[in-house]
Amino acid sequence: MKRLAWPSWMPIDPYIVLLLATVGLAALLPARDTAADAVSWASTAAIAFLFFLYGARLSTREALDGLRHWRLHVTVLACTFVIFPLLGTAARGLVPVLLDQPLYQGLLFLTLVPSTIQSSIAFTSIARGNVPAAICAGSFSSLVGIVVTPLLAATLLGSGGGGFSAHSLTEIVLQLLVPFLAGQVLRRWLGGFIIRHKKVLGLVDRCSILLVVYTAFSEGVVRGIWHQVSPLRLGGLLVVEAVLLAVMLLLTWYGAKALGFGREDRIAIQFAGSKKSLASGLPMAGVLFGAHASLAVLPLMLFHQMQLMVCAVIAKRRARDPEVREETDAPAARPPAAAASRDR
Structure with a gap:
């Protein structure tokens, strides 16, 4: 029996369809x-658990090797x-013309949220860029x-962001950093298994994001927050986010060229420096925004889907x-020594 595959002519990634379906499920059957x-x-x-797997997957040698490419990482962090x-x-000037305050x-x-890890690596690999740099930059x-x-x-959101405190920082550290460090400590015993079964990491990545999206949107439906967002405001938000993404993609590509980076490094910088992480952003929003997290994560969700496509x-x-x-066409044209040098 032939296995069903996602049609290649479909312009939308199947995971984006799952995200939209999760939002629909939360609207119809909220928890x-x-x-x-x-x-x-x-x-x-x-x-x-997702951040534990990240920690167990990233080798200490990869992290140390990545530190040597400090210019690339400083560039990504600056972006x-x-x-x-x-x-x-600067987008504050668009209130109330295109956006309302929430x-x-x-x-x-x-x-404000960090860059992605999984998709930055995947896209850098597809584009034949510097994959180790993308791994380290995302991490x-x-x-x-x-x-x-x-x-x-x-600093920037103030009281409108739900409030920042030592308690909120502690919650974020316990939820994200501590599992990552635990993964690093246990990598000696678990790293090989996780690398051999790397599809598990991708599955946990996607399923955990779907679960967090369902949680956030369920809370929004129960509290009636979504009635506050009109179709016109949503359209304005999509336009603003499209411009934001275009600016960052152009800036990371041509800015990296102006800084003297080669093609492979520019690819890693573009994909790691122009994207935002749902996996990190959603739990942070839950801590920082509290009851209003469901509305606060809507722009991040839309931007995430846009950046993937x-x-x-x-x-x-x-x-x-x-x-x-x-x-690709002329691998034999390079002298063996040059080929070996490039493959290291």
Whole structure:
């Protein structure tokens, strides 16, 4: 019996369809009362387990090797935690023309969260970029974001962000950093198994995000928050996010070129420096925004879906760059020593 596959002509990634279906499920059958408590606990545990797997997968040698490429990582961190927040702050001028205050708070929050790990690696690999650099850049961004994102939220969002406190930072550290460090400690025994079964990490990644999305949107439906968002405001938010993504994609690509990075490094910088993580952002929003987290994560969810679709197209086009075709078509033209040097 033939296995069913997602049609290649479909422009939408199947995971985006699952995300939209999860939102629809939350709208029709939101978790309430005891069920809401159970789902909330399960989503917290799933995210903690996800970061444990990240820690167990990233080898200490990869992290140390990545540190040597410090210019690339500083560039990605600057894009993620400096340029993105500056653009988010500048978007304040769009209130109330295109955005209302709650949606703007969510938009500003999305500019503060760390970069992605899984999709940055996947797109960098498809585009024939520097995959080890993408692994380290995404991991460093997530670790730095555990501390930097709440601090930026306290500075830029203030009381509108639900409040920042030592308690909220402690919750974020316990949910994200501690499991990551535990994974690093146990990597000696678990790392080989996880690497051999790397599909498990991708499955846990996606399922945990779906669970957190369901939890957040269920809470929004129960509290009636979604009645506050009109179709016109949603349209305005999509336009603003499309412009934000386009600016960051152009800036990371041409800015990296101006800084003297080669093609492979520019690819890693573009995909790691222009994207935002649902896996990190959703639990942080739950801590920082409390009861209003469901509305605050809407801009992040929409941006995440947009970046997946756009970056998938870009990655495939990068893989067809002339220099990539030349390397593929004439592998024997390089002297063996040069080939060995490149493969290291």
